[in-house]
Amino acid sequence: MPTPSHLNNPLYFDFRAARRVPESHAWPGLDDHPVVDGGAAPPGSPDAVPVVDLREPPAAAAARVARAAEQWGAFLLTGHGVAGELLARVEERIACMFALPAADKMRAVRGPGDACGYGSPPISSFFSKCMWSEGYTFSPASLRRDLRKLWPKAGEDYASFCDVMEEFHKEMRALADRLLELFLRALGLTGDQVAAVEAERRIAETMTATMHLNWYPRCPDPRRALGLIAHTDSGFFTFVLQSLVPGLQLFRHAPDRWVAVPAVPGAFVVNVGDLFQILTNGRFHSVYHRAVVNRDMDRISLGYFLGPPPHAKVAPLPEAVPPGRSPAYRAVTWPEYMGVRKKAFTTGASALKMVAAAAGSEDADATATAAVHQPQLVVSS
Numbered sequence: 001m002p003t004p005s006h007l008n009n010p011l012y013f014d015f016r017a018a019r020r021v022p023e024s025h026a027w028p029g030l031d032d033h034p035v036v037d038g039g040a041a042p043p044g045s046p047d048a049v050p051v052v053d054l055r056e057p058p059a060a061a062a063a064r065v066a067r068a069a070e071q072w073g074a075f076l077l078t079g080h081g082v083a084g085e086l087l088a089r090v091e092e093r094i095a096c097m098f099a100l101p102a103a104d105k106m107r108a109v110r111g112p113g114d115a116c117g118y119g120s121p122p123i124s125s126f127f128s129k130c131m132w133s134e135g136y137t138f139s140p141a142s143l144r145r146d147l148r149k150l151w152p153k154a155g156e157d158y159a160s161f162c163d164v165m166e167e168f169h170k171e172m173r174a175l176a177d178r179l180l181e182l183f184l185r186a187l188g189l190t191g192d193q194v195a196a197v198e199a200e201r202r203i204a205e206t207m208t209a210t211m212h213l214n215w216y217p218r219c220p221d222p223r224r225a226l227g228l229i230a231h232t233d234s235g236f237f238t239f240v241l242q243s244l245v246p247g248l249q250l251f252r253h254a255p256d257r258w259v260a261v262p263a264v265p266g267a268f269v270v271n272v273g274d275l276f277q278i279l280t281n282g283r284f285h286s287v288y289h290r291a292v293v294n295r296d297m298d299r300i301s302l303g304y305f306l307g308p309p310p311h312a313k314v315a316p317l318p319e320a321v322p323p324g325r326s327p328a329y330r331a332v333t334w335p336e337y338m339g340v341r342k343k344a345f346t347t348g349a350s351a352l353k354m355v356a357a358a359a360g361s362e363d364a365d366a367t368a369t370a371a372v373h374q375p376q377l378v379v380s381s
């Protein structure tokens with residue numbers, strides 16, 4: 001059931017004053033699956049989160065990307081060239097933004113149906129429990145205008161937030177292009193093909209970025225509370241920055257478990273999103289992930305989401321479809337897919353199965369619903 005919109009109001013709950021986790025924020029079933037420490041696992045072992053180092057030669061890096069995107073739908077990205085000093089400034093500015101008085105943050109609250117704004121992320125509307133976090137989503141393209149909602153008088157904090165985020169966006173957008181090229185090479189395209197193929201070039205040129213900042217206050221009873229509900233990202237791919245305090249967990253099958261991603265200073269976690277699963281005809285799969293909270297420390301994270309522009313239809317790339325086979329998914333725009341996801345959330349179905357090429361008939365919709373078990377959004381490639 002969608003939650004009443006007042007629960008999206010961050011003023012509704014004062015995390016700082018909370019001495020216990022109230023029922024409104026207590027999630028059942030958080031320990032359904034064991035949690036293993038991905039940082040303690042020896043490299044290459046089943047619980048070790050794959051690492052891609054961009055300083056490696058492109059062919060070697062592409063091979064690592066292919067393995068990680070096929071097997072995990074996620075990896076740690078190192079050697080990317082974004083300076084640690086810039087990341088430290090980004091984190092400092094985010095902390096400063098979340099420290100604004102509640103009344104200031106309320107002015108920027110996300111309206112119903114809005115992608116951008118302050119408060120719980122859009123996914124929270126599908127759950128009756130509240131998450132132990134506050135978030136702020138904005139489009140780097142309209143940063144200076146959007147941020148005036150938080151800082152109406154502009155001023156120094158506004159200026160440094162915007163300056164730092166603009167600098168970060170510039171670096172990240174360029175990094176996104178590099179990574180897209182690597183993903184395409186990982187699919188088997190050569191460097192020349194990537195440069196020559198019109199569809200691929202258009203994807204790179206039109207990809208849009210959205211930033212979502214998370215603040216997870218320290219929590220008196222972290223076993224009952226959840227920072228961010230388990231989900232897959234809907235777009236192409238996401239860079240997550242969690243360089244100080246860990247909390248991100250990736251779901252893995254056989255055996256079912258959550259793998260805690262270590263906080264590696266300076267590294268990004270890259271998540272494959274649902275539309276990238278569609279684009280790659282299911283060869284790369286989106287990753288089901290969540291964020292947990294802890295007793296002693298506030299945690300900040302940042303998601304830099306890449307996806308297609310709203311009008312673009314996303315369909316499997318011909319190069320990703322095996323010869324003689326038809327595409328596994330039908331073409332969808334991002335907004336259309338969000339509509340399907342909404343329906344999937346409210347009916348307990350899998351959105352990806354609902355856009356599978358065989359779907360579309362009432363029978364196929366029924367199969368999509370019946371075939372899904374917890375966690376709902378994982379579709380193996």
Ligand SMILES: C=C1C[C@]23C[C@H]1CC[C@H]2[C@@]12CCC[C@@](C)(C(=O)O1)[C@H]2[C@@H]3C(=O)O
Nearest residue numbers: 121122123137210212231233234235305
């Ligand atoms: C560009 C995006 C991607 C969004 C929607 C929009 C802005 C905020 C992003 C998130 C961030 C938190 C998880 C998620 C599931 C959510 O609820 O909001 C993400 C969602 C998606 O990946 O679909």
Ligand SMILES: O=C(O)CCC(=O)C(=O)O
Nearest residue numbers: 212214242248291301303
């Ligand atoms: O906080 C994290 O590590 C995860 C963030 C995330 O998944 C998101 O913003 O979509």
